[in-house]
Structures are given as structure tokens and as C-alpha cells.
Amino acid sequence: MRSVCRYSLAILLCGFSFLRLEAQCPKRPDAGTVVKDPLAVNSVNGVLTADFTMRHSVDNGGYNHYCINYDTDKGEVEAPTLRLHQGDRLILNLKDRIESDGDDSAGMEAMDMSNTPTCGDTGTPTLSSTNMHFHGLNVPPSCHQDDVLTTLLQPGKPPFQFNMQIPKDEPPGLYWYHPHVHGFVEFQVNGGAAGALIVEGMDKVRPEVTGLTERVFVIRQQYLVPWVPGPYQLTINYQDAASPSLPSPVINMKPNEKQFWRVVNATIQDFMPLQVWFNGKPQPLQLIALDGYPLAKPRNQDTVLVPPAGRAEFIVQAPPQNNEAIFISLGYSTGPTGNPDLEQQLARIDVSNDADEASTPQAPVQAKEAPQAAKSDDAEPAPSITISSLKFSGLRNLKPTAQRKVYFSEEFGGTNGPIQFYITVDGQKQKIFEPNEKPAITTHIGAVEDWTIENHALETHDFHIHQIHFMLLEVDGKPVKDQDLRDTYEIPFWEGPGHPYHSIKARFDFRGAIAGTFVFHCHILLHEDMGMMHKILVLPKDAPDPN
């Protein structure tokens, strides 16, 4: 649920923005057109260098958009897919060119940043500030890498450089990037500022995908400002998915063709049970990877539930010619105090022998030397990568060094007052996140911990931790059959008195080179912005705890 205070300030914000801002974001595709993949920018000789500019505009429909623009010689393109290999270096120059009018506090009280180290520009975070999080990447939480706590970019300042090496044992798969300035994440990701990042090599782990046409679908979600209660508009690669009130987006496939779909849930809060339908029923999807981690064994599922910020990679087989097929997100109940996630057709699948093969436009400069990513059937057979060589492998057989319990909860602040959103380490006092707080959890490099995460709220929450994946062990106290590696996982709402809390138990692996402070939080972005987040400090092995 959303707070009254945010609502009224959003109206204010809109009142200013509507009148004066020139469009800074590229035009979005028309409704009912063929869904194109994002532009792919490939690494060349082990390095991917890209220049991004964060901008803002308000479209004709009144939607506020923040956009991550990438410079090409034909103009700016929005949110390209960054494609790198294990061990490659990502050099991303990001500049903040958000133009704001009037109040850009977005209803957030100015945060106390005292005693908070600074990386990048100084000043108070506002709606015009930005930074970047590389969701799922197992890279250090340090300045110029994946540090959302202290990295701050302010409008008009020189570009800030992110420079990080993708670990050599990073799982091949689908990751994503988005801004993560505490208090303003939802506004910037709302309908816009998010893109996919792929670590190449899935075919080396899961040969099932070899030679298949690959599609990248980034599902976003947008609401009108001023905000009105109810479900928000979904988009697929920036095209409105609002059938039947707008013509459905179109995905082209050849009859009986198998394609490898890589889907990012870049929504602000939508839990998406994904299905592909034809012949009047959902079809089996061959699930290959979740949250950028290849499955130990592919499995067939009719429904793939992808929580906000989750990713699913699966093989879809088209029906024979002259069959209608659809790609759909089913409705999902998030509980009495949750927002409704309604059923929505994401696209109509057009089955024809004339289907366009070149679905992934490549960035012109980099593509000259880079391998074509979308098709790999004429490439040399890739040497295989074994699951056991990937980060976090072998976790199943390790003995945990600590057990913890963490829980989500909510609290009404008055008769009509805003809800407070908490994530709490059991035994500590419930409190919302503050930038200068001490870490709620301190651990050491080398630790392997089992956490039980419960939901005490009447609303489903969406657990995410930065920097590492965790291995799912139990759901509601029962061992799971598939111990998938995840970085985001849903914990359903409490049904009320007389019912047990829903929970998961998962194993957290701190054996990697990730010393530093980072965060765990709910990935319903409003909840994160309102403080449903805390810090975890990972100390070097044997270092004393300073707290």
C-alpha cells in the first residue's frame, strides 16, 4: 500500500512537470506493433565501454519517465542490453542530466547524510539525483563498482565512472541495472530507468539453448502521476501492454520454432505468473535459469512466477501455423494491504513463416568486432562450463556457520496515516532504514549462513539482497525439491490471526570477495524507498567487529 503523503506530493510534482519539461526521453514504440529487442552493446576484447545519460520527460499521456540513454551515431537509444563475458570489464560513464522543475523532494523528507561517506557528488539526494545498481552481479560493494549506499550523482556534474570486472566464475545469465538512490528508486524505475545485462555463455552451461533465436523482454510498469489507486500499466520493451483497451504488442515466431526468452521483471511492484497459451491452454515452458543462475537441470513448467526484480529464462515453442498464441501474466494476490496485480496479456504471438529473424539490433560501433549474440548456430561449438565451476556452487553440502531470522512487518501510523514498512533482524527493534545507521547484520568473508525470512504483514513482500545469490532450502518449513540460486524471492502475506506466517529458509554464501557494506530489502520499490531495508557489513576474515 502507498502512503497518503506520497500521493499528495506526487500531484504537486506533476503540476510542475506537466507544463514545462521538454521530452528528453526517446519516443516509445506505438501500441500494437512488433516488439523489438533492446539494442545490444557487446564487450569487445574483454571490455565494454558505454556512455549513459540519465534524463527525464513527461509524455503526452502524462506519464513521468526517467530514461537511461545510450549515445549512438543515430541519436540516443534507451536502456540497451549490456552483453559481457565472464571476466570482462564493464566501464560505464554515467552523467545525470535530469531537468527538474520545482519540488524534487518527491515527498521524501531530506535525509540525514551526516557521517555517510560520499562516492561521486556531494549534496542531498533528491529526485534529480541518481546512481546505478547492477542487480544480481556478484561484484564488490565499493565506490565505482556496485555501491548504492554512498554513490550519488547530481544533475549537471561531470560523468561518473563505474569500472568493474565481471567475476571469472559469474554465472552466465540475465542480470539488470537500475538507479538506486534511497527514497527515489520507485520514481526513477517507474516506466523507465532500467535495462538488461547479460553474462554470455548460457549455451556453455545449458546446451538446450544452443542455436535458438534469443529474445530479451524487459517488462516495466508505470503509473500516472498523480497516482490513482489500482493496478499500474505494464509495458514490454517500452510498448504499452494494455490489451484490450490498446492493441496488443506482437511477438513474431515461425511455426513450431523454439526461441530462448530472457525476461526481466523490471516492474516497480508486479508479481508476474508468466504463461504462454495456445490451443486454449498454457504450454510447457522449458525453464533454463532464474535470477541469472542456470538451473542444475532444466524443468518444464506451465507457469513461471517472477517476482519484482526477478528474471526468468526459458525456451518457448511456437504452435503450428494459423494458431493464436499469447504471452500473459496472470493475476496474483498480494493480500489485504497489497496492491492488486491483475491479469494482463503482455503480447500476442504472431506465428508466420515470414517472421523477422533479426530481432536483436546491435550497437553499430561495437558490433563490428563483436560476435553476434542473438544467433549462435554457425559458431564453433563452445567449450562447456560446468555448474560446479560457478560462483556459489557446492553450497548445498556446506555446514552453515550461523543461523538468523529476519521478518517483514507493517505498522499503521494513525487512523489514516501512512503505513510504516519494516524489515527486522529478529531480536532487534523495528525501525526504518536511515543512511547513517549501523549495519543490522555483521558477518565475515567465508561465512555460510542459513536465514529464515518470515512475512508478518498482510501484504506480500519481495526479499532481495545485493552482491550475492542465496540457495533456496525451504518454503513454509518444508524442504524444496529445486534448490535454486536466487537473488530475489517472494514471501506471501499473512492470512491473519490463526494462520502461520509464510517463510523461506535460504543459505547465504559470503565466501566471495565482497567485503564491505551493502543492503537487503523488499524489492517492491515503494517499500524500499520508505525504509524496508537495512545494511549488512561483511568484514574480512578474522577482522574484529567494530560495532
Ligand SMILES: [Cu+2]
Ligand atoms: Cu515489500
